[in-house]
Amino acid sequence: MEFSGLSGDVILGTLGQILPLIVGIIIGIIALEVGMYLFLARVVKTKHALPFTLLAPAIIAITLFMVYPLIFNVLLAFSDLKRSTFPCYSPVALGACELDHLYGLDYAIKNFTDVFFRVRDGEILGWGRLLRTADSTFPVLLGRTVMWTVANVIFHFTIGMGLALIMNMKIRFKGIYRALIVIPWAIPGVIVGLTWKQEFHAQYGFVNVLIQALGGQAISWLDDPTAAFIAVVFVNIWLGVPFYMVMLLGGIQSIPGDYYEASEIDGANAWQRFNRITLPLLRPIIIPAITLDVIWTFNRLDIIFLITGGGPQESTNILVSALYNAAFGPAATQQLGFAAAFSIIIFLILFAFALVWITTSGGLKEIYDR
Amino acid sequence: MNSTAAAKPASRSSLSDEGYKQLRQYGAVALLVGGLILTVTNGMSWGYAIIGAWLGLLLWKPLHGILVFYSAISVYPVLRVISISLRPTDGLLSRSLDLIPPGATFNSFVELFTEEEFLRWVWNSLTITVAVSLIGIAISATGAYAFSRWRFPGRRPMLIFLLTTQMLPASMLLIPIFVIVAQLNLTNNVLGLVLAYTSTAVPFSIWILKGYYDTIPPDLEEAAMVDGCQRMEAFYKVILPLSTPALSIVFLFNFLAAWAEFLVAKVILQSNAVMTWSLGLNELIGTFNTDWGKYAAGSVLVTLPVLLLFMWQSKYLISGLTLGSVKG
Amino acid sequence: MSRSKTLLFALLFLLVLGAVSVSAQDSVNLVIWSQDGDANNVVLAEQFAVWAEAVAPGSTLEIVQKETEVLRNDVLTAGLAGSGLPDLILGPNDAIGVYEDAGLLMGLDELFDTSMYPYNLGAAQIGGVTYGVPTNAGNHLMLMYNKSLVAEAPQTWEDLIAAARAVEEANPDLQGFAYNLNEPFWFLPFVHGFGGTTYAEDGSMVLDSEAWVNAYQFVQDLKFVEEAVPEECDYACANDLFKEGSVAMILNGDWAIAEYLNVEQSPALGENLGVAPWPALANGERPKPFTAGKFISIPVTTADAQLEAAVSFVTWLTTDAAAVEAYAIGTGRLPAIAAVTVDPAVDPILAASNEALATGVGMPADPTLRCMWDSVRPNLEGVMSNSVTAADAAMEAQIAAEECLEG
Structure with missing residues (x-):
């Protein structure tokens, strides 16, 4: 009996794959933990045997799927992997390999400079194109990424804070509002992207239908570079507000009421109370939330990928979507060494930002120093 | 008592307050009636009535006006998807804003089940998601405990590294992850995806859980250990039960992330038998077919359960994420 | 002329025989990555079933549908990993150049009778070597x-x-x-x-x-x-x-x-x-x-029984008159072999398509x-x-x- 692709056999088949995995992993973890604990405690005799043991599974998982890919990418950035040299790096490809070495600093230098500059015969001719338009240079993309990130984070924060403040007042139907406002958070990104893409259609999307119903002019959301960028930013703001509202509301609710009572006696007005009590006390929530949001937004690919694909005229690309397009998109040139170098640069920018931000704001002290 | 509602202008001009309030009420009624009149005179286009009613509400109770507006923005696109899923096949592209389309039909839903392997997609996604959430939580709960309760060499770098993993661009991981999974021979198997998702979920889970454990006083475990419990026993008996909000948040996050993921799945899964719903629905409106009806029907079906789970958990969301971060 | 035909039949016979002898021991499970629409893939699956019943009962063909760019990327990524390539690739001819450049395709001149495809084989040839056989002509x-x-x-x-x-x-x-x-x-x-x-x-x-x-x-x-x-x-x-x-x-x-x-x-x-x-x-x-057609290529990793079955099936699919009738004509496309022609009286749509094809330029x-x-x-x-x-x-x-x- 089979219905809609699902039958008893299929169910048993998948369970046959999954259950042994779960059981295997549990047994494996226990065995590993016990073994490792005994080894560390009895043989190495470290007093940190227990914490290391507890961390081992996480470390293994992260090493396999995060550290290894990272190393893999660094290696790629030191390679000359492109279509014509593919046989050198692929274990199965036919054809002679014409490279005298597979990995080297010379390749890395070329890959990394290619991200920034157009070099010909050792001479820098200007900014290099990461995609195919004249505007697809590194500074332009970085600028747009910063704009995208800043716009998103500012709107996420202000709207989220506004809603959280309102929701913290004595107001009816709070539960209903909260449940409705978190909805965008719960909708899978694929569906959000593809649905909004359709709704930004110049003719059939509800955005233009509404604008026209209110007497406005239809906008070609996906054909006009500025409009398209506004559209993707809007969708990402829409997506991100619930996270802030939830975080900030939780924080505001845990501020003891006597703080406000005391300041009210001192004659502080609403703004002063917000500025002097709410904001400082929420700092431990705001700083990590903004840090995470900056990181996530900077790296958020799916919305742009699904709604505009980076177009029109490659004008809604941010760094990560340009990277995706350069490595996998229609304009992909299969220069994987270059793509790897590009991805490392993006990562380093974010890392440098995080480092500066975290040390200056001191906001993450809480997390690792407690 | 902790309400900032005291911020209302009442405190300053309490004399004119009553009259002011009444004036706003009259204004609200006038706007509502105006909207209704425009609706009737414009051939029953309810848009006017809705706008009138909302403006009235905004005047009468501004806070509710704002919240209703934002709730509408949050919900409307979802309602649109539901509406598209009910459209008949010859009216998929339509400029109508009706939530119940003319000639509404459940055909798209029926076709989704009979013409596509929708149930199989959902089943695959479900097994992957549940496995990821369970394994992820098991790994992170213990790892986070180690970070929270011990000072060991490499602790700080490791914590910073966990944050660093969040900075890796997704496209950077795609090729290497495929290479690993292909070498493990798991490209036509859900296991590869389970392993990849679990690993990517662990860092953030550890972060959240560690933050939560930190707010639980160590005295509690020590008390339990005095009672003859081993350290790990104390962890299972004292810490885990107390961390239910954070654990359920982590479960929810990992569930949601794995349920909705498609970039990695698209690269790794190379067999129809293990296709997840995100790939399946994506294909419905790919280059080859553009089946908006079935796509919308599928979207409704895969979103609603998660949505309900999320709304039901929205209370926990607040406490699980932030409890204890603000010290009064 | 007749001699080459006899030769061809002999070759086909041998191939079929070869496939039968394969199936005598085991059936095969083939995987094809297809950049083709749903409706066309359904016909492809039906045709495989016909072939399998006659030649290798119990064999299966898994058709994995992929969009143009996805297909290209996945072939290269799998090639880099060294595993995970399908047994067959079905797609437009312009990607063939990319795969060939990367050294991931098998030369097909020894495996197929290339003289069977008089119209558009050139679109899949690079440096005189054939890297794909056409399932149809057109794509215009x-x-x-x-x-x-x-x-x-x-x-x-x-x-x-x-x-x-x-x-x-x-x-x-x-x-x-x-x-x-x-x-x-x-x-x-x-x-x-x-x-x-x-x-x-x-x-x-x-x-x-x-x-x-x-x-x-x-x-x-x-x-x-x-x-x-x-x-x-x-x-x-x-x-x-x-x-x-x-x-x-x-x-x-x-x-x-x-x-x-x-x-x-x-x-x-x-x-x-x-x-x-x-x-x-x-x-x-x-x-x-631009005109060319859809082509089937064979990655370098396909070997042994898989390869034998793949060649046997593709040969049959693209040269057997009934199969071409079903898979090319049946999916509204034009045949790539001379043995099958379009009759304007029976099929005015295809005849018009043929007329449009004549106005094109090869890709x-x-x-x-x-x-x-x-x-x-x-x-x-x-x-x-x-x-x-x-x-x-x-x-x-x-x-x-x-x-x-x-x-």
Whole structure:
């Protein structure tokens, strides 16, 4: 009996794959933990045997799927992997390999400079194109990424804070509002992207239908570079507000009421109370939330990928979507060494930002120093 | 008592307050009636009535006006998807804003089940998601405990590294992850995806859980250990039960992330038998077919359960994420 | 002639025998990555079942559908990993150059009788080696119209614009004409119609000749002066509107014919579908679509029983008259072998498609063609949003292409 692709056999088949995995992993973890604990405690005799043991599974998982890919990418950035040299790096490809070495600093230098500059015969001719338009240079993309990130984070924060403040007042139907406002958070990104893409259609999307119903002019959301960028930013703001509202509301609710009572006696007005009590006390929530949001937004690919694909005229690309397009998109040139170098640069920018931000704001002290 | 509602202008001009309030009420009624009149005179286009009613509400109770507006923005696109899923096949592209389309039909839903392997997609996604959430939580709960309760060499770098993993661009991981999974021979198997998702979920889970454990006083475990419990026993008996909000948040996050993921799945899964719903629905409106009806029907079906789970958990969301971060 | 036929039959017989002897021991499970539509893949699966029953009972074919770019990337990624490549790849010919460059395809001259494919085999040959056998000829764009809205296919663009206006005047809810506006594949025919090419005679890429400028100007005017196309339209839009009867004329490829003839999938079409060559430009020339076909290639990792079965199946699929009848003709496409012909009396749609095919130009398998597609796309988008002039678009595309070719 089979219905809609699902039958008893299929169910048993998948369970046959999954259950042994779960059981295997549990047994494996226990065995590993016990073994490792005994080894560390009895043989190495470290007093940190227990914490290391507890961390081992996480470390293994992260090493396999995060550290290894990272190393893999660094290696790629030191390679000359492109279509014509593919046989050198692929274990199965036919054809002679014409490279005298597979990995080297010379390749890395070329890959990394290619991200920034157009070099010909050792001479820098200007900014290099990461995609195919004249505007697809590194500074332009970085600028747009910063704009995208800043716009998103500012709107996420202000709207989220506004809603959280309102929701913290004595107001009816709070539960209903909260449940409705978190909805965008719960909708899978694929569906959000593809649905909004359709709704930004110049003719059939509800955005233009509404604008026209209110007497406005239809906008070609996906054909006009500025409009398209506004559209993707809007969708990402829409997506991100619930996270802030939830975080900030939780924080505001845990501020003891006597703080406000005391300041009210001192004659502080609403703004002063917000500025002097709410904001400082929420700092431990705001700083990590903004840090995470900056990181996530900077790296958020799916919305742009699904709604505009980076177009029109490659004008809604941010760094990560340009990277995706350069490595996998229609304009992909299969220069994987270059793509790897590009991805490392993006990562380093974010890392440098995080480092500066975290040390200056001191906001993450809480997390690792407690 | 902790309400900032005291911020209302009442405190300053309490004399004119009553009259002011009444004036706003009259204004609200006038706007509502105006909207209704425009609706009737414009051939029953309810848009006017809705706008009138909302403006009235905004005047009468501004806070509710704002919240209703934002709730509408949050919900409307979802309602649109539901509406598209009910459209008949010859009216998929339509400029109508009706939530119940003319000639509404459940055909798209029926076709989704009979013409596509929708149930199989959902089943695959479900097994992957549940496995990821369970394994992820098991790994992170213990790892986070180690970070929270011990000072060991490499602790700080490791914590910073966990944050660093969040900075890796997704496209950077795609090729290497495929290479690993292909070498493990798991490209036509859900296991590869389970392993990849679990690993990517662990860092953030550890972060959240560690933050939560930190707010639980160590005295509690020590008390339990005095009672003859081993350290790990104390962890299972004292810490885990107390961390239910954070654990359920982590479960929810990992569930949601794995349920909705498609970039990695698209690269790794190379067999129809293990296709997840995100790939399946994506294909419905790919280059080859553009089946908006079935796509919308599928979207409704895969979103609603998660949505309900999320709304039901929205209370926990607040406490699980932030409890204890603000010290009064 | 007859000798070569005998030889061929002997070869086929041997192959079939070989496959049978394979199946005597085991059935095979093949995987094919297909850049083809659902409807066509269904027929492919049916054909495999026919082959399997006769030759290797119990065999299975898993068809994994992949879009153009996804297919290309996945083949390369799997090639890099060294495992995970399918047994067969079905796709357009322009990706073959990419795979061949990467060393991931098997030469097929020893495995197939290449003389069976007289029309378009060249589109899959690089350096004299064959890397794909055609399942059909064509893959070309043509004019498709809804006969209930437009009685006769317009012969010139002037006629087309007039016909589109007439449709829109008669019923303001309808569109007269629509196509995939921003996709270069739909734009290249105009370039060819104005006398342009991608490669100049010396082999260099020239994307800024007068013909290119004229073509950009033409599509820009079509949208902004004549207002003959919708404000925004991609493949999905044109396809959906056409299927539900909301647009009278579109430009689309042979791969869509089967879907349009199926009344269940296309309620407004079926009998009403009309197919014709592109209308002529003012210079009297018809825009010339790129032509090639869909090709099946074999990755280097396919071996042993898998390879034997794959060759046997593909040989049968592409050369057996009944199979070609079912898989090419049955999916609304044109045969790539001489033994099967289209009868205009039986199949007027395919005959018209054949007529449109004759107006096309062959698409090269050269991997540098990608540089043209990628350089034209953003500039075409600029032209179609009226933010770039035709001359600037051509100039920019040329610069981009040169940078792309530099690597």
